[in-house]
Amino acid sequence: MFDRLDDLLIRYEEVMGELQEPGVADDPARFRKLMKEQSDLAPIVEAYQEYKSCKQNVEDSLAMLEEESDEELRELAKEELNESRKRIEELEQELKILLLPKDPNDDKNVIVEIRAGAGGDEAALFAAEIYRMYVHYADSRGWRTEMISLNENGIGGFKECVFMITGQGAYSRLKYESGVHRVQRVPETESGGRIHTSTITVAIMPEAEEVDVVIDEKDIRIDVMRASGNGGQCVNTTDSAVRLTHFPTGIVIYSQTEKSQLQNKEKAFRLLRSKLYDLELEKQQASEAEERRSQIGTGDRSEKIRTYNFPQGRVTDHRIKLTLHKLDSILNGDLDEVIDSLIAADQTAKLAKMED
Known part of the structure; x- marks a missing residue:
């Protein structure tokens, strides 16, 4: 675990260095990627630095207890030693959690x-x-x-x-x-x-x-129609509603919440992509059934x-x-x-x- 933490600390310093390079903001894709990596690494690095600081405090307190004869200072060293040891235990648990594999979908809408x-x-x-x-x-x-x-x-x-x-x-x-x-x-x-x-x-x-999902146009039928229900005058008098039928899966998507056919079509495709992606995730999870049962x-x-x-x-x-x-x-x-x-x-x- 600590070898991995040392590697992440080095990578964090590299990322911070790259972010300070002149002209890095001129490449928005690279800048976004670096900022995302920096924000992902920051909590791990902060916890690890605090862990190292507590380890140093333990060493310093033990050294003081060996060398110091003044009872008041010895009591302070014991107090510092106990607090640092307790915090080290907490930080070890925090670091284990921070190092758990991240769900790649966690940042998604x-x-x-x-x-x-x-x-x-x-x-x-x-x-x-x-x-x-x-x-x-x-x-x-x-x-x-x-x-x-x-x-x-x-x-x-x-x-x-x-x-x-x-x-x-x-x-x-x-x-x-x-x-x-x-x-x-x-x-x-x-x-x-x-x-x-x-x-x-x-x-x-x-x-x-x-x-994430590439939809073949040959697999889709798009129908347009008038929206039904309470939608106001123009919603019900124009062919603004969109229905998508995806032949390979049989998924049917109906979207009518917008006045514009284009906007409804965009929403319908967005939902279809997510449903197809979700089906793929379910297949993966089924193949990892043993692991899923433990979660x-x-x-x-x-x-x-x-x-x-x-x-x-x-x-x-x-x-x-x-x-x-x-x-x-x-x-x-x-x-x-x-x-x-x-x-x-x-x-x-x-x-x-x-x-x-």
């Missing part, structure tokens, strides 16, 4: 697909609430949201909703949200006051760039991951057996405690796998 499952209108209403939860969470982190496609049920619920979240590290935090979300509550339509259980599925897909689930759409229980005001994440009695604030976008716990559990599982 995400496309979120929410579908109502069992429970009819109640499931659709819950799907709309979960959509709002993610929008509030994105706002709290300074990320941008943009609707790609929406199928409403007429009473404020969403049968299906696809939207994009754009922001640094969006996938790294939201990738744990894929799976079945379950709600337990008394629906407004229920006169007898009985608690119903409904489900929705959430799929989190990293946004795929054109370089927190991030891909299985059929896995029941979380329950939102309204009568008890609680949210339970079943993967890590975490229960929080703060349903209202979580539905209002206060997701950090849940996500931080999932990330910590995932890192612990990966570390245990590496140490086996």
Whole structure:
């Protein structure tokens, strides 16, 4: 581990040197690449430098204890020694986590697909609430949201909703949200006051760039048509809606949220690329099934991951057996405690796998 850390320290100094070269900003692609590498290496280098400093403090404190006879100074040296040793243990753990292989998709934007499952209108209403939860969470982190496609049920619920979240590290935090979300509550339509259980599925897909997925034009049929639903005058009177059919996979994408056919086409292709990329990721994960089982689930759409229980005001994440009695604030976008716990559990599982 320490050989690798020494190599990374040398590389960090090289990157900093390159960034200070005259004219480096004249090549935007190279400048961006260097800045990205610098920001990735900085936390590792800072932790390693602090580690080396603590190791030096231990040596200095031990030397002082050998040479010093003044009791007060010896007490100070013992205190410094204990603090430095404790911090060294913490930093060793931090460095192991920082050196874990990084998910190449972590810095990507995400496309979120929410579908109502069992429970009819109640499931659709819950799907709309979960959509709002993610929008509030994105706002709290300074990320941008943009609707790609929406199928409403007429009473404020969403049968299906696809939207994009754009922001640094969006996938790294939201990738744990894929799976079945379950709600337990008394629906407004229920006169007898009985608690119903409904489900929705959430799929989190990293946004795929054109370089990630190449789509052959021969594999696509593009249909244009008039948008349906509440879209305003010009949306419903022009052929602005776009439907893409991808023959090899049977995936059909429908986009009608924009007034412009060109914009809807662009959104539809963006979603198709991400769906194809996600299929490729699923294939890879299936071939790494053993490794996936040792980690927190991030891909299985059929896995029941979380329950939102309204009568008890609680949210339970079943993967890590975490229960929080703060349903209202979580539905209002206060997701950090849940996500931080999932990330910590995932890192612990990966570390245990590496140490086996």
